[in-house]
Amino acid sequence: MHAAVxxxxxxxxxxxxxxxPVARSDDEMVVEVVAAGLHPRVRSQADGSHYSSTGExxxxxxxxxxxxxxxxxxRYAVLDETRLGTMAERTVIDPRRSVVLPDDVDPxxxxxxxxxAMSSWVALRRRVDFxxxxxxxxxxxxxxxxxxxxxxxxxxxASRVIGAARDETALASLRSxxxxxxxxxxxxxxxxxxxVVIDYLWGEPAASAxxxxxxxxxxxxxxxxxxxxxxxxxxxxxxxxxxxxAARLQIVGSGxxxxxxxxxxxxxxxxxxxxxRGTFDVRAHAVPLREVxxxxxxxxxxxxxxxxxx
Numbered sequence: 001m002h003a004a005v006x007x008x009x010x011x012x013x014x015x016x017x018x019x020x021p022v023a024r025s026d027d028e029m030v031v032e033v034v035a036a037g038l039h040p041r042v043r044s045q046a047d048g049s050h051y052s053s054t055g056e057x058x059x060x061x062x063x064x065x066x067x068x069x070x071x072x073x074x075r076y077a078v079l080d081e082t083r084l085g086t087m088a089e090r091t092v093i094d095p096r097r098s099v100v101l102p103d104d105v106d107p108x109x110x111x112x113x114x115x116x117a118m119s120s121w122v123a124l125r126r127r128v129d130f131x132x133x134x135x136x137x138x139x140x141x142x143x144x145x146x147x148x149x150x151x152x153x154x155x156x157x158a159s160r161v162i163g164a165a166r167d168e169t170a171l172a173s174l175r176s177x178x179x180x181x182x183x184x185x186x187x188x189x190x191x192x193x194x195x196v197v198i199d200y201l202w203g204e205p206a207a208s209a210x211x212x213x214x215x216x217x218x219x220x221x222x223x224x225x226x227x228x229x230x231x232x233x234x235x236x237x238x239x240x241x242x243x244x245x246a247a248r249l250q251i252v253g254s255g256x257x258x259x260x261x262x263x264x265x266x267x268x269x270x271x272x273x274x275x276x277r278g279t280f281d282v283r284a285h286a287v288p289l290r291e292v293x294x295x296x297x298x299x300x301x302x303x304x305x306x307x308x309x310x
Contacts, residue, residue, distance in 0.1 A: 002310070003060045003088030004292040009048035012296035013061055013087070015289065021084055021092045028092050029069060031077070035111035035286070036065035036086035038295070038306040040145075040232070045085070046296075062086030062308075064115055066107035067093060074101040076110055076272050078264065087289065089310045097265055099272045112284035112305040113148065113275045118264070120149035120198055121271050123227045123254035124156055126263045130196060132157030137191045139209060140200030140232060142170035144283070144305050147177060149198045151280045154178035162191045164209070170303070177281055185209060192216035197226045203234020210243050220247040228253045 001020050004013035023030050044050035046061040062085030064078045077086075077098035084091055101110065120138075124130040136153040140146045141163030153161045154177075162181045163174040171182040183190055185205050189212040197213070199206050206228075214220065228251060243249065252258070274280065285304035287295050295306055 001089040002289065004062070004289060004308070005058055006046045006061055007058045009046070009057070012293045013046055014293050015291075018058075018060060018084075018088065021088075021090050023092055027094050027096070029095050030090055031067035031069050031075070031093055032090055033062075033086050033088055033310050034066040034068055034074060035107040035307050035309050036062045037111045037115055038308060039063070039115045040230070041115065042085075042087075043296070056083055059083040060085045060088050060091075062088070062091070064111070065091075066101065066105075066111050067091070067098070069095070074103075074105065074107060075099060076101055076114060076268070078268070087292065087308055089289075097261075097268075099268050101272065102276050105276045108284050108286045108307045108309065109282050110272070110275055111307045112144075113280060113282040114271065116143075116145035116305065117148040117152060117275065117280060118267070118271060119145050119200075119229050119254070120152045122259055122264060122267055123198065123229060124152065124196075125267055126259050127227060127252055127254040128196065128225050130156060133159045134195040135160035135162070135191075135193070137162045137164060137188070137194040137197045137213075138200070139164050139185075139188075139197060139206060140230060141165050141174055141179070141182075142167055142303075143200060143230075143232070144303070145230060146198075146200050147174065147283075147303075148280060149200075150174055150177050150179050153198070155274070155279065160194075162194065164188050164191070188212050189216040193218055193222075195224065197224065199226060199228050200230035201233040202228060202231035202237050204237070205233045207237050207239055210239060210249075214243050214247045214249065217247060223248045223250060226251045229255065 065086035142165040283304040
């Protein structure tokens with residue numbers, strides 16, 4: 001069968017031929033892939049930089065997608081760490097880690113939305129005690145995951161949602177998604193009294209934002225919860241020790257390992273339902289799988305998530 005194949009961590013996957021997948025137990029099912037999103041998490045899988053990487057090659061990337069099972073039903077499936085991902089004509093799934101989809105679902109939209117939406121959805125539901133009426137600041141709010149986080153926070157009853165990023169033009173579009181305010185990164189102190197920060201940046205921007213927020217915070221004894229999810233601005237962050245002593249700051253991470261697999265699985269049906277009924281504004285761009293090498297490093301000017309279709 002045809003698939004995107006990674007043979008070196010310093011080169012994009014190439015469209016090639018690999019052996020047909022085989023179900024090796026009663027808990028596995030061979031499925032046809034309908035659509036698979038090209039997420040940042042998939043890129044880090046393919047270049048070996050993700051913390052879950054085993055360093056084994058070759059591999060077929062892809063961590064989730066819309067698939068068709070042997071009975072003809074479409075499912076959204078999340079894969080375990082595997083070298084046979086969803087960027088192929090067929091793959092193997094554990095049906096317990098999948099959700100059967102409505103007949104009228106758009107597979108490209110669902111494949112584009114689930115991974116970026118899941119990051120903030122699971123973080124607010126499973127990593128912190130988020131309550132309706134709390135306020136949320138999203139750092140890196142103009143990326144796909146950040147845009148979804150603005151919408152997820154609003155859906156969960158946030159009293160105030162603030163989006164922050166570098167691009168002032170892109171920030172303006174967040175108001176139509178439910179953001180009450182938008183701020184460039186040099187102005188985040190205006191959100192000093194926020195309850196929860198969802199951070200997709202890390203690196204120097206996060207360190208600066210943390211100091212700015214704490215310095216301007218009116219009541220430093222009131223807890224601020226910082227959820228670290230992404231690191232597009234840097235893998236490390238130099239946080240001054242005073243920032244941890246000068247305020248009631250709680251920093252938690254949300255991702256593979258910090259959230260048990262059964263917790264991710266438990267949230268899938270409700271998130272699938274929300275995406276399927278059009279709750280979120282989703283930007284998606286379908287590309288044939290055979291063009292994987294050409295689009296691998298592309299960043300569409302319209303901000304749409306690339307979805308590979310076999």
